[in-house]
Amino acid sequence: MRETISFKLNDKPTRLTLDGERMLLWALRSELSLTGTKFGCGEGCCGVCTVLVNNEAVRSCQFPVKDVKGKEVITIEGLANNGNFHPLQKAFIKHNALQCGFCTPGMILNAYSLLLKNPQPTHKEILQGMEENLCRCASYARIVMAIKTAAKEMKRGGNR
Amino acid sequence: MKKDDYMDLDFSDIEAHFPLDRREFIKLFGGGIVILVSLTDAEALLQQRRRRFRPELPEDFNAFLRIGEDGRVSCFTGKVELGQGIITSLAQMLADELEVSLDSVDMVMGDTDLCPWDMGTFGSMSTRFFGPPLREAAAKARAVLMELAAEHLQTPLSKLKAKDGVIFDKTQNKNQVTYAQLTKGKKIAKKLERKATLKPLSEFTIIGKPVSRTDAAEKVTGKAVFAGDIRLPGMLYARILRPPSHGAKIKSVDTSAAEKIKEVRVVKDEDFIAVLHKHPDEAEKALSKVKAQYDLPEAKVDDKTIFDHLLKVAPERETVAQGGNLQTGEKLSAHIVEETYLNSYVAHAPTETHTAIAKIEGNKATVWASTQRPFGAKEEVAEALGFPSKDVRIIPPFVGGGFGGKNQNRQAVEAARLAKLTGKPVQVAWTRAEEFFYDTFRPAAVVKIKSGIKDTGKIFLWDYTVYFAGERGSQQFYDIPHHRTASTGGGWRGTPGSHPFGTGAWRAPSNNTNTFARESQIDIMALRAGIDPLEFRLKNLKDKRMIGVLTTAAEKFGWTKSKAGNGRGYGISLGIDSGTYVAHMAEVEVDKKGAVQVKRVVCAQDMGLVINPEGAKMQMEGCITMGLGYALTEEIRFKGGEIFDLNFDTYEIPRFSWLPKIETVLIDAKDSPHQGGGEPAIICMGAVVANAIYDAVGARLFQLPMTPERIRAEMP
Ligand code: FES
Ligand code: FES
Numbered sequence: 091m092r093e094t095i096s097f098k099l100n101d102k103p104t105r106l107t108l109d110g111e112r113m114l115l116w117a118l119r120s121e122l123s124l125t126g127t128k129f130g131c132g133e134g135c136c137g138v139c140t141v142l143v144n145n146e147a148v149r150s151c152q153f154p155v156k157d158v159k160g161k162e163v164i165t166i167e168g169l170a171n172n173g174n175f176h177p178l179q180k181a182f183i184k185h186n187a188l189q190c191g192f193c194t195p196g197m198i199l200n201a202y203s204l205l206l207k208n209p210q211p212t213h214k215e216i217l218q219g220m221e222e223n224l225c226r227c228a229s230y231a232r233i234v235m236a237i238k239t240a241a242k243e244m245k246r247g248g249n250r
Numbered sequence: 251m252k253k254d255d256y257m258d259l260d261f262s263d264i265e266a267h268f269p270l271d272r273r274e275f276i277k278l279f280g281g282g283i284v285i286l287v288s289l290t291d292a293e294a295l296l297q298q299r300r301r302r303f304r305p306e307l308p309e310d311f312n313a314f315l316r317i318g319e320d321g322r323v324s325c326f327t328g329k330v331e332l333g334q335g336i337i338t339s340l341a342q343m344l345a346d347e348l349e350v351s352l353d354s355v356d357m358v359m360g361d362t363d364l365c366p367w368d369m370g371t372f373g374s375m376s377t378r379f380f381g382p383p384l385r386e387a388a389a390k391a392r393a394v395l396m397e398l399a400a401e402h403l404q405t406p407l408s409k410l411k412a413k414d415g416v417i418f419d420k421t422q423n424k425n426q427v428t429y430a431q432l433t434k435g436k437k438i439a440k441k442l443e444r445k446a447t448l449k450p451l452s453e454f455t456i457i458g459k460p461v462s463r464t465d466a467a468e469k470v471t472g473k474a475v476f477a478g479d480i481r482l483p484g485m486l487y488a489r490i491l492r493p494p495s496h497g498a499k500i501k502s503v504d505t506s507a508a509e510k511i512k513e514v515r516v517v518k519d520e521d522f523i524a525v526l527h528k529h530p531d532e533a534e535k536a537l538s539k540v541k542a543q544y545d546l547p548e549a550k551v552d553d554k555t556i557f558d559h560l561l562k563v564a565p566e567r568e569t570v571a572q573g574g575n576l577q578t579g580e581k582l583s584a585h586i587v588e589e590t591y592l593n594s595y596v597a598h599a600p601t602e603t604h605t606a607i608a609k610i611e612g613n614k615a616t617v618w619a620s621t622q623r624p625f626g627a628k629e630e631v632a633e634a635l636g637f638p639s640k641d642v643r644i645i646p647p648f649v650g651g652g653f654g655g656k657n658q659n660r661q662a663v664e665a666a667r668l669a670k671l672t673g674k675p676v677q678v679a680w681t682r683a684e685e686f687f688y689d690t691f692r693p694a695a696v697v698k699i700k701s702g703i704k705d706t707g708k709i710f711l712w713d714y715t716v717y718f719a720g721e722r723g724s725q726q727f728y729d730i731p732h733h734r735t736a737s738t739g740g741g742w743r744g745t746p747g748s749h750p751f752g753t754g755a756w757r758a759p760s761n762n763t764n765t766f767a768r769e770s771q772i773d774i775m776a777l778r779a780g781i782d783p784l785e786f787r788l789k790n791l792k793d794k795r796m797i798g799v800l801t802t803a804a805e806k807f808g809w810t811k812s813k814a815g816n817g818r819g820y821g822i823s824l825g826i827d828s829g830t831y832v833a834h835m836a837e838v839e840v841d842k843k844g845a846v847q848v849k850r851v852v853c854a855q856d857m858g859l860v861i862n863p864e865g866a867k868m869q870m871e872g873c874i875t876m877g878l879g880y881a882l883t884e885e886i887r888f889k890g891g892e893i894f895d896l897n898f899d900t901y902e903i904p905r906f907s908w909l910p911k912i913e914t915v916l917i918d919a920k921d922s923p924h925q926g927g928g929e930p931a932i933i934c935m936g937a938v939v940a941n942a943i944y945d946a947v948g949a950r951l952f953q954l955p956m957t958p959e960r961i962r963a964e965m966p
Contacts, residue, residue: 116531120487125479126472128650130601131682135898138601166472179470186462186868190333191469192601192650198470217906224898226601226651227333228875230909232868 097158099124100168110156114148115139117155118165126166126195130224137223140196141165147203166195169202177243178202181236189227197223201237210241311387311394312437313366315344319435321415321428323348323355327384328368329376330360330622331465332652333872334928335865336376338464342861343381346456347388347449349412350429352464360624360646370623372654372755374828374926377861381924389446391438398432398440451859451920458920460864465648475647477605477620478679485607485675486515487530488668489537491523492684496751496891497547507539516540517671524668526676534681549890551750556694557592560718560739563748567738570721579711579732583702585778586711591699591767592953593719593936595886596692596756596879597895599903602650603680604658604688608665610635615669616643619662622652627659631666642666653876654755658690683896690754691886693742695719697767707779709790716764718744723761723827723933726768729792750891757873758929761827762880766936766954769823773941774950782811783822783941795856795919799833800824802915803854807835817841818849819946823934828926830857831917834874834934836910838942844949844961846882848910848939853931855914858922870914870931877935879904885955 094107099122106121118124118141130138132151139151142164169176178198181187188194197220204211204219211219216237225233308314316324325344331337341355358364360371368380392412399417400407403425411420418426451458468474493500505516508525514536515526525540527533551559580586606619608631615635621627624644632639649656661678668676680688695718702711712730718739725735739745742759756762776786784804791797800822803809809820821836837850851874860866883902887894895901914931940951949964 112529112531116529119478120529120531123481124472125475125481128476128602129478129679130603131897133682133897133899135682136601166470170471175467175470182470183462183466186466186864188333188463188466188469189335189868189872190331190601190651191465191474191648192333192476194469195472217909220906222905224601224903224905226599226653226876226903228872228904229868230875230904230906231871231912234906234909 093156095155095159097160098162100164106155108155111154113151114141114153114155114158114163115150118150124165124167128192128195130192135224136193136196137200138193138196140199140223142199142203145203145206147200164199166199169198176202177240178205178236181239181243182233184239185232185236187229187232187236189229193223193225193227197225197233201233201240205237205241205244209245211237213238308366311390314384314387315348315391316437317429317433317435319430321354321430323350323415324358325355325384326358326365327380328360328362328365328625329380330371330624330646330649331357332371332622332649332656334376334869335463335862336371338461339377339861339865340380340384341464342456342459342461343377343385344388346454347385348392350415352456352461354415357464360621360644362624362628362645363643367625370626370657371652372622372657374830374929377924378829378926381861385448386446389448390442393444393446394438394440394442395429395432397442399427402427402432457861458859458863461862462864469648476602476650477607477618477647478602478677480607480618480647480677482607482609482675485677486526486528486672487533487677487679488524488526488665489530489533490664490678491537491540491542492687493544494892495546498544498891501543501545503540503542505540507541508536511536511539515672517668519667519671522667526668526672526674530677530679547890549892552889553594553885553887557696560694560696560748563745564717564738565740565745567715567736570735570737571725572734574732576711576713576732576734580702582704582710582732584705585775586700586702587771587774587778588700589698589771589774589952591697591763591770593695593697593763593766594954595694595753595888596884597686597689597886597901598653598655598691598756599685599689599898599901600651600653600655603682603685604656604661605677605679606662606665607675607677608662608669609675610666610669610673613637614641614643615666616645617662617666618645618647619659619665620649620656621646621659621662622649622654622656623659626657627662630659630663634663634667635670653757654759655689657755658688658752660688682898686886686896686901687893688752690752692756692759692762692880693718693739693744693749693753695739695763697763699767699771701771701775703775703779705779707776707781707786707789709775714768716760716767718748719763720760722759723764723825727793727796727824727826728772728787728790730790750888751893757876758827758933761825761929761933762877762936763954765823765825765933766940769825769934769937770940770950770952773822773937773944784809787822787824795831796824796826796833798917799831799854799856802917803833803835803852806854806913806915807852809835817946819942819944821938821940821942821945823937823941825930825933827930827933830855830925830927830930832930832934834931834938836938836942838939838946840943840946840949840961844958844965846939846943846956846958846961848878848908848942850911850913851938852913853915853934854917855927855931856917856919857925857927857930859920859924860916861924863916866916866927867914869927871912873929873931874912874935875904875909877932878908878910878939880954881935881939881956883955883957885957
């Protein structure tokens with residue numbers, strides 16, 4: 091059923107008229123041409139489509155767009171603040187925590203939500219919190235380092 | 251192994267997807283090699299084959315680089331960035347030889363209209379084979395710029411020096427001119443009359459230095475463009491009807507329900523049936539309304555019976571290497587070990603599925619494709635459209651992983667055909683199920699080894715046959731007087747009728763299978779001889795580079811005599827790939843249920859001159875972690891042409907929790923040429939884990955992957 095859905099997207103009020111049962115991933119990628127959010131498996135298995143809805147990491151390929159009504163969505167495009175990279179973005183660059191980069195937006199946003207809930211995670215908690223995000227290039231070791239670095243940076247107050 | 255033995259570059263396995271007649275041959279590769287076509291003797295044919303896949307790159311350095319008016323340098327390469335980091339390492343090579351800063355280099359990669367012809371990005375060949383001509387082109391350009399500067403500044407060459415894109419008078423710094431001022435954004439017309447000299451090692455300022463990825467900022471902000479991110483006015487997304495199994499023939503199809511959906515277009519071109527819509531998910535929905543019936547072929551093999559089938563259909567084996575006399579070797583041996591090793595089908599499963607978007611304007615087709623072989627795609631698309639290949643342009647944006655899987659360009663052809671049929675730009679992005687279904691898997695394979703040792707622990711016999719994996723990495727490198735290595739099965743593509751679906755090159759093709767078998771066998775012999783596996787290897791090695799990586803790894807790892815049976819174990823494996831030597835050591839923990847956790851992996855790698863140590867280490871870590879997948883879980887289950895593993899729910903790839911502690915060491919070997927780095931460190935992962943599992947629980951595994959079930963079955 092077509093409906094009009096209003097929500098906040100990367101700090102901007104946004105309104106879409108579409109079938110609310112469609113998945114958020116496609117609303118972002120094809121209705122709004124925000125292509126930083128990737129498609130990897132379409133079945134909730136890989137996490138490359140991860141975005142934040144009210145600061146919670148969700149899999150946009152499984153998330154009906156009607157469920158963002160009145161909420162706040164952040165995609166990778168909206169993470170930097172006025173061109174200032176988020177500590178996670180800086181740490182990913184610093185540690186070369188990526189290869190092909192296809193999983194990177196999802197990794198960063200999942201880590202963001204993890205650090206919100208648990209600002210100083212242990213090594214094990216990072217592994218657990220990131221477990222469902224897959225990286226075929228297997229940059230895992232460096233992603234863990236980047237998350238640790240970002241956590242330290244954010245503790246020092248460099249939240250954005 | 252001979253230093254120059256590039257057995258790993260067996261290009262016969264790379265099919266030319268277009269007939270090379272004499273005319274095209276000349277067109278493709280220039281007039282200089284025409285004579286080879288008319289020669290018939292074996293050597294000439296061999297040369298021809300080599301040249302066909304390693305054609306002369308353009309002589310003119312302008313084909314590789316252009317200096318803009320703003321002083322930025324564009325570097326043109328037919329290679330593609332898949333994550334392996336050549337966007338950085340090739341730029342380093344160019345910048346160092348040309349004497350410009352690394353950040354002034356912009357890489358233009360794989361665009362078939364702009365870049366010099368290239369066979370494809372695989373085989374760890376970018377820095378090995380594209381690197382040298384690129385450096386030479388840059389050195390030539392620098393020499394010409396120096397000559398131009400000498401004229402411009404009215405100063406003798408000997409007084410001039412180039413640095414950061416500026417040429418200045420060493421005696422009088424102010425007397426200077428920039429590259430941009432000299433070239434004014436134009437092609438450099440001047441030819442170099444003398445030979446350009448490459449910089450000596452001691453003068454490198456950028457090569458050999460650890461450099462961060464130059465594409466990282468784009469990739470952490472979502473700005474990096476992949477094929478699926480391209481948006482063109484009026485474009486449609488296509489979903490294509492697929493058969494339920496390979497070899498299925500369509501009997502009937504009913505598209506009427508899909509056609510009734512608003513804004514859906516249905517295209518039928520014989521068996522090629524697609525639905526298109528301006529949103530991909532709507533196209534998907536429409537496809538689910540298409541009803542089709544198929545004739546299914548009889549399923550003759552499955553993932554259990556495949557190995558017997560392969561042995562049955564294997565053609566006569568060919569000798570890859572031999573020496574001494576096998577009978578003598580057998581007589582001299584006190585113990586004979588005869589074993590068979592198996593390796594299941596493994597998927598590439600890159601995170602980005604095969605994607606392409608095609609646009610046809612007038613008589614020109616442009617296709618943005620996630621591909622490892624843009625120039626191959628160009629020919630394939632041209633053939634499918636009936637266009638001359640000059641009217642097809644392939645542009646590969648960033649590619650989201652390949653590992654050999656994106657040597658196949660089926661999706662590019664599909665997008666191009668649909669663009670032609672609909673008159674609109676069309677995107678084809680495979681679902682994960684399509685990606686698994688049409689993957690060209692690493693082949694199921696068998697290795698049989700008969701080997702013998704004397705009581706002293708010296709190996710005297712090695713009789714090795716690999717079936718269907720291919721010969722890369724099959725040659726042993728121990729000091730064995732009586733040996734033979736043979737291969738059969740037509741390489742990783744197989745022979746007709748051997749595999750029920752497509753197979754192909756998978757990161758370090760053949761070598762994962764071969765190294766698993768060889769290094770497991772070595773450990774079995776060490777045990778028979780009652781000698782520690784490290785000591786046993788050292789006793790049987792003469793190759794200095796191999797001894798070098800092995801002792802380095804042992805030192806880093808702190809190898810102490812292994813001890814079996816306490817749930818924790820240590821393993822070793824050695825290998826050579828793409829000219830690079832690797833030695834791995836691992837520590838594993840195995841529980842009673844047969845579940846394995848790899849705790850620690852040390853890898854020492856000798857890859858000659860290292861262009862970017864940081865990049866090289868990233869690749870080693872990636873190889874080690876990715877390799878845990880084929881070692882422990884990755885395996886395609888199937889029956890006939892029907893594939894059962896179609897997503898990551900059942901096809902398990904490595905995850906965060908698998909992560910061992912990884913330590914990598916690069917051997918300082920600046921004086922030898924740079925070798926491949928994207929693949930070697932993956933080849934040992936099967937054997938190093940297998941040997942460690944044996945050490946831990948006494949279970950010897952002869953089949954990859956080593957699932958808990960298989961481990962339990964072998965537990966004493
Ligand atoms: S695409 Fe959404 S989880 Fe994989
Ligand atoms: S960097 Fe390639 S999938 Fe993670």
